[in-house]
Amino acid sequence: ATLSTMESTSKHLCQRHQMVINFEDLGWHKWIIAPKEFRTNYCKGDCPFSLMSFFNSSNYAFLQTLMNSRTPEVPKAACVPTKLSSISMLYYDSYGNIILQHHEGMVVDECGCG
Amino acid sequence: LEEASLLHFMGLNKVPSPRTTQPVPSILMKIFQERQKAAATGHYQKLCYVKEFGVPGNLIRLFQDQGALSHPMEVAQAPPCTQKFHFFNLSVITQDEQLMMAKLDLRLGLNAYNALQQDLEVMVSVVQGPAPQPDQKLVLHYLPWSQRVLHVDLLDVVKEWNSNPQSNLGLVLELLPKGNNDSTMTIYPEGTCDNWRQFIQASLMVVTLTHQECPRFPHFPRKRR
Secondary structure, eight states: OOOOSSOOOGGGBSEEEEEEEEHHHHTOTTTEEEOSEEEEEEEEOBOOGGGGGGSOOOHHHHHHHHHHHHOTTSOOOOEEEEEEEEEEEEEEOTTSOEEEEEEEEEEEEEEEEO | OHHHHHHGGGTOSSOOOOSSOOOOOHHHHHHHHHHHHHHHTTOOOOOOEETTTTEEOSEEEEEEOOHHHHOTHHHHOOSSOOEEEEOOOOTTSOTTEEEEEEEEEEEEOGGGGTTOOSOEEEEEEEOOSSSSSOSEEEEEEEEOTTOOEEEEEOHHHHHHHHHOGGGOOOEEEEEEETTOOOTTSOOOOSSOHHHHHTTEEEEEEEEEEETTTOTTSOOSOOOOO
16 A cells, blocks of 8 residues: 555654643542552554554554555554553542552553554 | 433442541552553453462442531540540442451551550450440450551451441440550540540551452352252
8 A cells, every 4th residue: 555645753653641640630549548640651652554563553454454554444553552551549438448559450551553 | 410320330329429538548649550560561461460469350439437426425524535436438439349458447546645654555446336335345456655556357247247338337446555444544645525536547448349340259158058
């Protein structure tokens, strides 16, 4: 397929972008004891077919993007988290009990076309 | 609504707004900080064991004493006041959690004993009948003069309360002069009952294991066929 002439410049390509979740900003600081905030990322950017091999993309992302070049109704692959990690949280519940629990999938470590 | 659904992953059905908040015990903050350090250095491991307590578990709760709310009768008790009721609302423990530890922490404030010369015994009993007098003595602890904190293992009691919530009528803590089980003998702490009671703080530390997070650990004892 011919590649679109307007190939995305690198800054529009799928990548992770730093984000800090601050519970005071969310208005949750009254019941979340710790952490007060934590660093994570969000995923944003284009998944053009030509550069798919540079991303830790999945096979179906290749095929889906290939299909997009033939039938535009099929969307390109999306820029999504490909590696997550967890954090522990210390917080109050509505009865005033204190809970310490580990929550999976809270931090985005890596992004890719999926 | 969005916020509630967002909190669902934390097992909460609405944004918590606790009326009173108990202080965070140092042991919980220590466990939290160790886990954060492990996660930050990439030594994330499946957290299904609480080494500080020596038990399997991935969910630690410190239950707040709701005794004052649930036992107005003790307000009517005139001096000498040697009883304090404690109640812990365990309804937040879900069915897929396995109880691994339940420890009652009693902190006996200094002020309540200033004027008392004799050593004291602390009796912790399970309230079993509608009448306030407990039928079963759980633990008879001798409280040396210097000791201020008592830990009482309540795992069996909490398992019973969790499997049969109606049986959870709370606990009674009683102070008696040492070696004298005759509760007619009285001790007069300083001041009024409320003054005495507020210096007795109780909380219940519970560790549970959810098999969804920790499939490796021993499952519930299977019912024999």
